[in-house]
Amino acid sequence: MIYSDKVMEHFTNPRNVGVIKDADGVGQVGNPVCGDMMTFTIKVDDGRLKDIKFQTFGCGAAIAVSSMVSEMAIGKTLEEALEITNTSVAEELGGLPKNKLHCSNLGADALHAAIEDYKKRQESLKRGEPVAAVPHEHKEELEGCYCPYCEGSIEGLDEFCHKCEIELEECPECGKYTKKGDESCVNCGASLHKA
């Protein structure tokens, strides 16, 4: 098996699956083109995450990550929840395969997007504006399928940005696209192509 026991346990018995109907905040990251998409709905009470429900289209890692994030965040204050990072989730799961670290590890981002959505709604309420019913999307986290230089989308099998006219490759460390042939990854700084 390619995953740790903890990942498999969360994949088999995911916590907090579903949708909160009258959610206070909704967050969504990823898209089916990349292979992973997560939706988080949250209920906030007195500055704390009273309830979290998620839905995930994606691999075993993506499902386990979503489940783990929900478990880590429930009962926490919004500030504490915002401190949960994708890296800390992966650590809590006993690690993830390297090539899954980016695409599938978006749980914390989806949760943060839901919290941001909640905060925006609160501000709108204060100002007496109608509250938007559309989920808050966390666009800048879609780099797996986007060029890191111009943020243009990378279509299908291409490892080439037609806008910048540069060849791209996936960084073996963080899994994001970086310029092919560069000495280090533009996203995480890992050194590439060691002699």
Added chain:
Amino acid sequence: MKSVYLDHIAATPIHPLVLEAMLPYLREQYANPQSLHSAGQEAMAALEEAREKTAALVGADGAEIYFTSSGSESNNFAVKGLALAQRDKGNHLVISAVEHQSVLHSAKSLEKLGFVATVVPVDKWGRVDPEEVRKAIRKETVLVSVMLANGEVGTIEPVAEIAGICRGRKVLIHTDAVAAAGNIPVNVKELGVDALSLAAHQFCGPKGAAALYLKKATRILPLIDGGIQEGGRRAGTENVAAIVGLGKAAELAAAEMVPRMSAMTALRNKLMAELPRRVSRVVLTGHSEERLPHLASFCVEFIEGEGMLLSLDMKGISASSGSACTSKALKASHVLLAMGMDHALAQGSLVFSLIEGTTAGDIDYLLEVFPPIIDRLRKMSPLYTKYLEEKGQ
């Protein structure tokens, strides 16, 4: 727990008679076939016997068979070797959009050396239109490579027709028959091809033994230079035991082809008919009739392939998928995308491949455990929720 292996397009078990034939060459008969002493000559005789048997599987002469280490090597050898040997004639090649990576990437490598590759499209069933190949051939074209059967969607390509077009234009044609040879009747003369790749692990032979058929008097540039093995066209001490295994597996496949095919076709048809009946929004991928007898492939809507593979694995069922998440490169299958399939649907790819020993009980077990797996994963999927909302449920 019941264990049902349905990923035979990735590997088949070594047939007991194949193993028996191989064992002496892993034990006492370890001599190098290139050695002059009698032990070496015995190994050489075993090698040549295997060559004749492999040739017979595809209707070729023994002298036209070159042993290699894998289907990928055979494809690299054919595409690069045939193109480079004709460099003075032209720099253009034609391949299909659904070729195996070993053909696609060989073409890419050739492009770096100054060749130009035209990739002909396929229809929604994964079939190449021979007319597209005709249109793609130019006066600089030196090679056409179109696979005989696709290992991901099972579709059989009209290679004989394409070969006819190539002959008329005096262009060499190679076919990657790795998924086909040993599983369906393959005859190089009937197909009219100049080169054909096959691999033993697809028909109950060992991994690490494969071959390239190369029509007599066809020029090719070796990939591996060295000694005089394989007529100087593929150097390196021969993997005698594996090659003997290939020969025996070829002999058995040729003898048992018809019963093997009919047994597998019946079960495959059952799977193809029943799976979409038991689970809604499941589509068959590939051609419904012109397809490999042992391969049933689907796309399941609203969920992703890896989750299905992991869940099936927990029930003892081994299958494969062309989804992005299941590939190391995290890219959805180029085959499904070339067939015009939507990215999201391609992520739900699932491939079951059978073998002669697959039983009706195995298929029934799969059909029984499959619906609850899909139900569970769909309940977790935001795409399914959206679909239900739009449907008004």
